[in-house]
Amino acid sequence: MVHHAFSGLDMDPRMMETLVVLISKVENPVSMKDFRPISLCNVVYKVIMKVLVNRLRPHLKEIIGPLQGGFIPGRGTPDNIIVEQEVLHFMKKTKSKKGTLVFKIDLEKVYDRVDWGFLKQTLQVDKGLWKPVAVSRGGPRISHLMFANDLLLFCKAEKQQVQTVMVALENFCRASGMKFNVEKSKALCSRNVSATRKEIFTGVSSIRFVQNLGKYLGVNLNHSRVTRATFNDVLDKIRGRLASWKGRLLNKAGRLCLLNSVVTAIPTYRMQVSLFPKGVTNKIESMMQNFLWKGQADGRGLNLVNWKVLVTPKKFGGLGIRDPFCANIALLEKLVWQLFHHLDKLWVQLLTEKYHSSKDDCLSRSRERESYVWKSICRAWDILKEGFIWCIEDLEKNFWFSKWRREGQLCQEMNYVHISDSDLRILDLWSSGQWNLENIYSPLNQSLQSNINSYNPDVQAGSEVGWCWTDAVSKVYDAHSGYLWLSKKMFSWEDRGDWLWLWRQHVPEKHKFLAWLCLQEALPTAAFRFRRGISHTDSCPRCFSANSALLDSFLVSGGFGVQGITRSFIFTTIGPQTSGARVGFACVSRDWKGRGQRGCLGTIESRSILQGELFAIWRGFLLAWDSGQRDIICETDCVEAFTIVNNLQDCSVFIDHLVLKIRDIISWKWRADLQLILRDANTVADIMARTAMRTLSPQVELPLPWKEFESSIQRDCLS
Numbered sequence: 001m002v003h004h005a006f007s008g009l010d011m012d013p014r015m016m017e018t019l020v021v022l023i024s025k026v027e028n029p030v031s032m033k034d035f036r037p038i039s040l041c042n043v044v045y046k047v048i049m050k051v052l053v054n055r056l057r058p059h060l061k062e063i064i065g066p067l068q069g070g071f072i073p074g075r076g077t078p079d080n081i082i083v084e085q086e087v088l089h090f091m092k093k094t095k096s097k098k099g100t101l102v103f104k105i106d107l108e109k110v111y112d113r114v115d116w117g118f119l120k121q122t123l124q125v126d127k128g129l130w131k132p133v134a135v136s137r138g139g140p141r142i143s144h145l146m147f148a149n150d151l152l153l154f155c156k157a158e159k160q161q162v163q164t165v166m167v168a169l170e171n172f173c174r175a176s177g178m179k180f181n182v183e184k185s186k187a188l189c190s191r192n193v194s195a196t197r198k199e200i201f202t203g204v205s206s207i208r209f210v211q212n213l214g215k216y217l218g219v220n221l222n223h224s225r226v227t228r229a230t231f232n233d234v235l236d237k238i239r240g241r242l243a244s245w246k247g248r249l250l251n252k253a254g255r256l257c258l259l260n261s262v263v264t265a266i267p268t269y270r271m272q273v274s275l276f277p278k279g280v281t282n283k284i285e286s287m288m289q290n291f292l293w294k295g296q297a298d299g300r301g302l303n304l305v306n307w308k309v310l311v312t313p314k315k316f317g318g319l320g321i322r323d324p325f326c327a328n329i330a331l332l333e334k335l336v337w338q339l340f341h342h343l344d345k346l347w348v349q350l351l352t353e354k355y356h357s358s359k360d361d362c363l364s365r366s367r368e369r370e371s372y373v374w375k376s377i378c379r380a381w382d383i384l385k386e387g388f389i390w391c392i393e394d395l396e397k398n399f400w401f402s403k404w405r406r407e408g409q410l411c412q413e414m415n416y417v418h419i420s421d422s423d424l425r426i427l428d429l430w431s432s433g434q435w436n437l438e439n440i441y442s443p444l445n446q447s448l449q450s451n452i453n454s455y456n457p458d459v460q461a462g463s464e465v466g467w468c469w470t471d472a473v474s475k476v477y478d479a480h481s482g483y484l485w486l487s488k489k490m491f492s493w494e495d496r497g498d499w500l501w502l503w504r505q506h507v508p509e510k511h512k513f514l515a516w517l518c519l520q521e522a523l524p525t526a527a528f529r530f531r532r533g534i535s536h537t538d539s540c541p542r543c544f545s546a547n548s549a550l551l552d553s554f555l556v557s558g559g560f561g562v563q564g565i566t567r568s569f570i571f572t573t574i575g576p577q578t579s580g581a582r583v584g585f586a587c588v589s590r591d592w593k594g595r596g597q598r599g600c601l602g603t604i605e606s607r608s609i610l611q612g613e614l615f616a617i618w619r620g621f622l623l624a625w626d627s628g629q630r631d632i633i634c635e636t637d638c639v640e641a642f643t644i645v646n647n648l649q650d651c652s653v654f655i656d657h658l659v660l661k662i663r664d665i666i667s668w669k670w671r672a673d674l675q676l677i678l679r680d681a682n683t684v685a686d687i688m689a690r691t692a693m694r695t696l697s698p699q700v701e702l703p704l705p706w707k708e709f710e711s712s713i714q715r716d717c718l719s
Contacts, residue, residue, distance in 0.1 A: 001015070001044050002044060002047050002048055002051065005048050006048075006051070014042075015042050015044050015045050016042070016045055017042060018039045018040065018041050018042070018045075019039070019040040020037050020038070020039055020040075021037070021038045021039075021040060022035040022036070022037055022038075023035065023036045023037075023038050024036075057073055058073070060072050060073065061073060061074060061075075074342075074345075075345075077147060077217045077218075077269075078272045078273050078335070079345060079346065079347050080145045080147050080150075080216075080217060081216070081217055081219050081273045082273060082335075082347040082350075082351075082373050083142060083145060083346060083347050083350060084145055084152060084216055084221065085221075085273070085371060085372070085373045086135055086347070086350055086351065086354065086371055086373065086374075087100075087102065087133060087135055087142055087154060088102070088188075088221060089135075089371035089372075089373075090133070090135040091188070091189075091190040091191075092190070092191065093369060094190050094191075094192070095192070096190070096192060097192055098156055098157055098158065098192075099156075099157035099189055099190040099191075099192045099193040099197075100133050100154065100155070100156060100157055100189065100190045101154070101155050101156070101157045101161070101162065101187060101188070101189050101190075101193075101201065102152060102153065102154050102187070102188050102189075102213070103152070103153040103154075103165065103185065103186070103187050103205070103207060104151075104152055104185060104186045104187070104188075104213045104214070104216065104221075105151040105152070105153060105169065105180045105185050106180060106181040106184035106185050107149040107151060107178050107179070107180055107181075108178070108179045108180065108181045129164045130143055130155060130161070130164050130165065130168060131155060131156045131158075131161055132154060132155070133154040133155070133156070135350060135354055136350070136353045136354040137353075138353050139349065139350050139353035139354055140346060140349050140350055140353070142154050142350075143155070147217060149178075150216060150217055151180075152216065153165050153169065157189055157190065157193045157197065157201070159200055159201065159204060162201050162204045162205055163204055165205075166204065166205050182206050182207060185207045186207065186208065186209075186210045186213050186214070187201065187202070187205065187207045187208065187209045187210070188209065188210060188211075188213050189201075189209065218269060218270075219269075219270060219273065219274075220233070226274070226277075226372045227277065228277050228279045228280055231267075231270070231274075231276055231277070231280045234266065234267050234270055234276075234280070234284075235280065235283055235284070235287075237266055238263055238266050238267070238284060238287055238297070239287065239297045239298070241262065241263065241266065242263065242287065242291050242296070242297040243296075243297065249295075250295065251510045251513070252292060252293070252510070252513050253508075253509035253510040253512065253513040254509070254510075255291055255292050255295065256292060256319060256321070256513065257509070259288055259291065259292060259321055260320065260321060260322070263287075263288060263291070264288075264321070264322040264324075264327070267284065267324065267327075267328075268327070268331065271324075271327060271328040271331045271332070272331045272332070272334070272335075273332075273335075273373060273376070274372065274373070274376055275328060275329075275332060275372075275375070275376035275379050275380070276324065276325070276328050278325070280324075281324040281325040281328065284324040285307060285323070285324055285325075288321065289303055289307065289310070292310075292321075302524065302532070302534075304517060304522040304523075304524065304528075305319075305517075305520055305522045307323075308491045308492075308493070309520065311323045311326075311487055311491055311493075312491065312493040313484070313493075314499060314500065314503055315495075315498060315499060315500050316493055316494065316495055316496065316497060316499060317493075317497065317499045317519075317520075318493065319516075322483070323487055323490075323491075325490075326483050326486045326487045326490060327479075327483055329379075329380050329383050329384060329482075329486055330384075330479045330480075330482035330483035330486060331479050332376055332377060332379070332380035333380045333381070333384045333477060333479070333482050334477065334478075334479055334482075335377050335380070336377055336380055336381045336384075336477075337467075337469075337476075337477040339351065339352075339377065340466055340467045341466060341467075351374060351377075354374075355370065355374060383486065384482060384485070384486060387469060387470055387471055387482070387485050387486075388467045388468065388469060388470065388477075389459070389460055389467070389468055389470050390405075390406050390455075390460055390466070390467060390468075391460055391461065391462025391463070391464065391465060391466060391467070391468040391475065392404040392405070392426065392455065392457055392460050392461060392462070392465060393461070393462055393463070393464055393465045394461070395425065395426045395427040395430065395457055395461060396425055396426070396427060397425065397426055398423070398424070398425060398426075399421075399424045399425060399426050399428070399429055400414070400417050400421065400422065400424065400442075403465060404426060404465060405451070405452075405455065407451065410448075410452075413448060414442060414443075414444075414448075415443065416442065417442050418440070418441035418442040420441050421440050421441055421442045424440065426457055427457075430457045430458075433456075433458060435452055435453055437449055437452065462475055463475070469481065469482070471484070471485045502515055502516060502519070526538055526539055581605055581606070581607060582603045582604065582605055582606070582693070583603060583604055583605075583606045583607070583608070583609065583611065583612035583615075584601070584602070584603045584612070584689040584690065584691075584692035584693035585601065585602060585603070585604065585612045585613075585615055585616035585619065585689055585692065586599065586600065586601040586602075586616065586685045586686075586688030586689040586691075586692060587599065587600050587601075587616050587617075587619055587620035587623060587685065588684055588685050588688065589620070589623060589624060589627065589629075597627075598623060598627060598701065598702065599688065599701070599702040600619055600620070600623050600699065600700070600701050600702065601688045601689065601691060601692040601699075601700055601702065602692050602698050602699035602700055603692055603693065603698070610638070610640055610641060610644075611658065613636065613638040613640075613641040614641055614644070614645070614658040614659065614662065615658060616685075617634060617636060617641060617645065617662055617674070618658060618661050618662050618665065619699070620634055621634060621662065621665045621666070621672060622665065623701070624672075625665070625668070625670070629670075630669075630670040630671065631670065631671045632670070632671070632672050632673075633672075633673050633674075633675050634672065634673065634674045634675065635675050635676075635677045635682070636674065636675075636676060636677070636682075637676070637677055637678060637679040637682045639676060642674060642676045644659055645659060645662050645663065645674055646674065647663075
């Protein structure tokens with residue numbers, strides 16, 4: 001059907017039928033103005049329209065004038081915002097007695113009032129009648145800025161000019177079928193326009209004058225000094241969004257996802273054209289940290305990991321949260337790149353003429369009377385200029401007469417070029433990594449020689465003359481590579497190692513996040529709190545050891561199955577029972593959830609409880625090995641046995657051989673550790689040892705199930 005449409009064949013008119021749905025714009029609509037129409041078109045019709053748009057799109061830029069920014073490839077809202085801010089800055093600083101006017105027109109019901117006759121008429125500036133505004137001598141003239149239904153009109157502060165603008169606006173509305181809302185439209189004039197003249201202009205246009213035009217394309221029209229208060233709406237929007245999420249009901253992995261996907265995107269639009277004050281970026285950073293660790297945008301609490309680690313990419317051990325300041329600079333640097341390479345853009349022509357660049361030199365110095373947009377661009381260039389390099393294009397170019405240097409043609413700075421040198425190429429004077437300037441006959445002064453020696457054609461050769469971005473293979477700047485370059489420079493994270501193995505695990509996100517905290521040693525254990533000065537001791541309250549607090553936290557919480565983070569096999573030894581010349585012992589093997597797997601109990605000939613403890617430890621290790629386990633933890637409630645095995649206390653000769661056997665079995669090719677636990681978490685082994693003493697049985701291994709010990713195992717898990 002699509003092919004038939006472009007072949008000139010008749011189409012079924014039903015394919016053009018559209019279902020119009022009214023979407024309420026307010027909570028309680030009372031009139032048609034409170035609804036927004038949404039058209040649900042036929043799929044075939046939409047495909048045909050898409051093909052037509054794609055065919056027309058490459059030519060729109062040539063057909064439509066530079067003052068229209070909406071839906072044109074290569075143009076966007078930042079272009080109009082920059083031009084608008086520059087005009088308002090000019091109006092604020094101008095000393096002209098005549099003055100300048102700007103009208104902010106509110107077009108009513110744009111999409112449902114379009115007249116097809118508008119295709120034959122356009123908004124024209126009658127030459128000699130409408131006098132556009134020029135913000136600099138020789139710069140482009142600005143009569144209007146239009147983006148979809150957002151319209152700004154500029155003219156001289158004269159009665160005749162206001163009449164001309166109103167006539168043009170009426171013709172435009174008549175041709176397009178649109179209507180401008182007088183009540184919502186506003187006007188602003190430069191400071192030298194008197195109140196009497198304002199009243200005259202209001203009488204002609206019926207548009208009221210205000211001190212603040214409000215917002216244009218979502219950005220405040222700044223008429224005064226930019227401060228932190230200018231960006232309060234951004235902070236309020238972030239704070240409101242975080243509050244609506246009810247972060248306390250989300251786990252940290254969920255908060256991280258929302259931060260990366262939504263919160264970091266909220267200020268992005270404004271960051272494209274304005275440098276956020278340091279206080280604003282610091283506040284955004286603070287709200288993001290608070291939300292991640294505490295579930296709310298404001299308030300005090302404990303940050304488990306510092307900001308430097310949070311903004312490090314996930315691949316290198318961080319969480320990949322975007323730093324607001326680095327993101328702001330990286331986005332503004334896109335304007336610098338356009339200033340160098342997109343000379344056909346209206347705002348580039350305007351700024352070039354207004355600030356008289358040799359751009360890179362002009363960018364290096366910003367003055368007090370310059371606009372905030374220009375200061376923002378200069379600041380971004382100052383921070384990121386180390387990442388740029390000047391490309392001199394092809395080395396076959398003429399050394400004297402081509403523009404391969406930033407400063408321009410060499411011949412312009414020479415008294416004369418010797419005829420023998422006139423055909424020299426760059427390649428002829430560059431070899432083996434150095435300039436051979438002694439081979440030329442033309443006189444070069446010392447400063448010019450130094451300037452030439454500052455260029456390295458081996459490094460600076462490129463596809464075209466101009467600034468190139470060094471951190472991309474294509475040499476073309478983009479915000480992503482600029483952000484990574486700047487954040488690495490600011491936070492000094494190392495691009496070594498690969499942490500993606502953790503984030504690729506097929507386990508819930510909250511488990512990955514917990515594993516990441518463990519690897520960063522950021523769980524709030526006793527040792528962690530002691531390092532932060534919150535606790536007076538770094539000893540674990542469970543086993544009284546300073547080194548096992550992190551692992552004990554897992555044993556208490558249950559752990560999860562990411563390799564290298566949890567232990568697959570745990571067994572518990574007894575507090576042995578003694579009677580006469582025999583000692584009862586027992587050991588129980590459990591999985592990481594605390595469920596019983598195997599057991600062993602019996603008696604040995606001895607009068608020493610300590611010897612019974614050590615024998616049970618050795619027998620438990622042997623039981624685990626024979627079961628095929630290679631990653632285990634042995635838990636004991638005997639402080640003395642734990643201390644002796646860990647070589648922290650001298651032992652007597654009669655138990656020395658048991659200690660050596662335990663140390664030997666621990667050193668086998670497996671992962672085996674000894675941990676100290678509370679007696680309340682070891683009741684099952686104690687009961688089994690008592691059973692062994694009652695029966696005086698030799699060593700007996702017990703398979704599952706153990707109904708008589710099941711309640712004790714569950715009680716140990718709770719303990």
